[in-house]
Amino acid sequence: MEHALSIPRIQLLSVIVPTRGRSGKLANLLGALEEQFTTTRTPFEVLVVIDGEGDAPEGTSPFSVEIIRTAHIGAGAARNLGIEHARGDAVLFLNDDVVPSEGFIDAHVEALNTGNRAVLGDSAWIEPESAIAFDQFIAHSPAIFDRRGLVDGQRYGFGHGWTLNLSLRREVIDGLGQAFDPGLRPIYFEDIEFVYRCFGADSEVVFCADARAVHDHRVSVREYFAREVLLGMMSVVFYETNPACYGELFELDPHAHARVAREMLGLDVRDHRRVLDRFVALAAEPARSDDPAGQAMVLYDLHLPIKRRAFRVGLCAMCAQAIAWDQRISYAGQLLDLDPVLGALPGGA
Numbered sequence: 001m002e003h004a005l006s007i008p009r010i011q012l013l014s015v016i017v018p019t020r021g022r023s024g025k026l027a028n029l030l031g032a033l034e035e036q037f038t039t040t041r042t043p044f045e046v047l048v049v050i051d052g053e054g055d056a057p058e059g060t061s062p063f064s065v066e067i068i069r070t071a072h073i074g075a076g077a078a079r080n081l082g083i084e085h086a087r088g089d090a091v092l093f094l095n096d097d098v099v100p101s102e103g104f105i106d107a108h109v110e111a112l113n114t115g116n117r118a119v120l121g122d123s124a125w126i127e128p129e130s131a132i133a134f135d136q137f138i139a140h141s142p143a144i145f146d147r148r149g150l151v152d153g154q155r156y157g158f159g160h161g162w163t164l165n166l167s168l169r170r171e172v173i174d175g176l177g178q179a180f181d182p183g184l185r186p187i188y189f190e191d192i193e194f195v196y197r198c199f200g201a202d203s204e205v206v207f208c209a210d211a212r213a214v215h216d217h218r219v220s221v222r223e224y225f226a227r228e229v230l231l232g233m234m235s236v237v238f239y240e241t242n243p244a245c246y247g248e249l250f251e252l253d254p255h256a257h258a259r260v261a262r263e264m265l266g267l268d269v270r271d272h273r274r275v276l277d278r279f280v281a282l283a284a285e286p287a288r289s290d291d292p293a294g295q296a297m298v299l300y301d302l303h304l305p306i307k308r309r310a311f312r313v314g315l316c317a318m319c320a321q322a323i324a325w326d327q328r329i330s331y332a333g334q335l336l337d338l339d340p341v342l343g344a345l346p347g348g349a
Contacts, residue, residue, distance in 0.1 A: 014088030018078035074185025121211030140296035161195025232314025
């Protein structure tokens with residue numbers, strides 16, 4: 001307790017939101033913050049960085065909202081712009097598609113005031129109407145964000161440094177010089193690489209269950225596997241940017257991995273196609289309310305060979321040629337369509 005009392009209390013929180021082409025989602029986030037403004041004990045400002053595409057929010061807010069427009073520079077570089085304009089002694093990074101719950105701001109601030117340098121809030125996935133098994137897969141498996149087993153007040157490593165709902169004391173960020181590496185763009189790995197440079201492999205990210213924001217993003221099967229292709233591509237950039245951080249997560253460097261993966265991609269086509277067909281069929285079934293986690297993990301275990309395949313498709317492509325950063329998302333979609341297995345996904349070209 002004595003240690004906690006010696007730490008300066010947060011006087012102003014800077015909320016930084018990079019956004020691109022999702023003005024409706026952004027409006028929902030700002031509306032949720034406005035609803036709790038009168039009950040929040042700590043003043044806060046919001047810095048919205050429009051990354052090349054999107055409309056500024058309409059109307060006025062009871063709190064300061066600064067709109068920063070930029071050419072498309074990627075999520076990490078957009079957050080850097082927000083940091084440059086931030087006046088707070090702590091920053092809170094949010095995705096534009098989260099909807100904060102009551103008490104959200106105070107939960108982050110109090111967790112920082114008790115001596116924590118980084119706080120991860122809870123970001124449960126939205127429960128859509130007419131949910132299907134794939135929605136359970138996203139929400140209750142480690143497919144994207146592994147929320148299983150997160151314990152309130154427990155500390156985690158940089159791998160949980162997810163900037164969809166993450167606050168840090170300003171002195172941690174200022175010690176880096178440059179916060180997010182702009183080379184890791186357009187998206188992926190830039191957040192955990194940033195947290196790794198903040199704390200190394202130490203467990204300094206405390207989970208705060210009361211800092212809750214619903215993640216209002218319904219992912220399709222095709223979007224999920226396109227994401228995995230892009231992750232494979234970005235793993236090469238990640239390695240080139242910070243090999244030490246990369247090495248904490250991956251055993252092989254990308255080029256060694258690609259040499260092994262190329263042959264396997266050809267050998268596994270028939271088996272992978274059968275697995276994918278089964279996965280797509282089960283994913284389309286109605287969601288089970290009695291055992292959502294069980295339904296999710298059946299799909300998760302089944303899909304692992306296809307998840308690895310999608311990652312390797314992106315990895316091999318990126319090792320074979322340099323792909324400009326602003327073409328990587330569209331190229332990931334093209335790779336998905338060209339693959340003899342993944343090209344069978346619904347919604348393809």
